[in-house]
Amino acid sequence: NWRMARAAGADFAYILATSGASGRDPAFDDYLDGARAEGLRYGPIHRYSLCGLPSEQATKFIATVPRDAEMLPPVVQLDFSDDCKARPSRGTLLADLNTFLNQLETHSAKPALLRVSHSFEAEYDVASGINRTLWLEGNFFPPDYATRRWVMWTASTWKRVDGIDGPIEWDVVRP
Secondary structure, three states, X not given: OHHHHHHOOOOEEEEXXXXXXXXXXXOHHHHHHHHHHXXXXXXXXXXXXXXXXXXXXXXXXXXXXXXXXOOXXXXXXXXXXXXXXXXXXXXXXHHHHHHHHXXXXXXXXXXXXXXXXXXXXXXXXXXXXXXXXXXXXXXXXXXXXXXXXXXXXXXEEEEOOOOOOOOEEEEEXXX
């Protein structure tokens, strides 16, 4: 219920669009329409997979997310997943991620935000390898695990808001 989320103070919503080269959230279009209709700022999230080719992941994102000048910059979520055990070298990851970002950013006409988990950053030091805005995770305490300052961080994954079933993320943007 986007109206209730807005009334509870939500200002923007990032909505999962795609995962890897084959995953697409079937509710993405409905969620996007709902957020837009309620006057929330909105943007797409792509969960990057170490097991998928960057160009195939970009193709899935481009086929799913419409070009929309009003859309917030896309978010690329970088974390390890149980269904992918691949661990490429740092150089390979950074090269593949740059390939993916070039295609994604050409489509969206905006630089992406990198949402990097603590464990992913510890393994790959993405913050010093790719110069993009960072979204980090903290759970109540501001994160300090990247080599550069964050612009947004996840302060809680347990917040409840009327109109939304289950917990939501409470994300903080640096003023």
